[in-house]
Amino acid sequence: MSVFSFNATWQAPMERAISNWNSRPTTVFFEQLSISNNTITAGSRVYTWYGLHTAWHRAGIITRFTIDMNSRTISQDATNFSNFVTSVFAHELGHSIWLADNPAGTTANGSIMNHNRNRNTLTTPTAFDVASVNIMFGSTAFNEGSANIIPNWVILKSEEGYHD
């Protein structure tokens, strides 16, 4: 993704979301690049979502994505602001690597892609999330979690307007 620079109360938790993904055992690695089509924005939006992920795809490859963070709703609803920002941004990053929203109740272990998760506490992709990514991208690194992992929320195409 492109380099983003916000004030420290946003920058630090957003960078933590990147490192939380990168520290998990997947073959996916996120980084900020000076030249990238994938842009990250934040600001006060009139909409009800916390974060919005928009993707463009062709032939099974995401060719471009944008993530927009809504400072209005996050500031309004967060009890742990830093964790909340990290949770929302990590969720949107999940969309950028083909994870779909994970409906409530489909996993006992929780998921960063679950809209009903506690955003004030869940800031790191879970074993389910890691398994989903590795099924999509392939990996031999994943050996945690249980045999009950059914990544039926992994999608093979992306749409515009995924939100959290």
Ligand SMILES: [Zn+2]
């Ligand atoms: Zn979402």
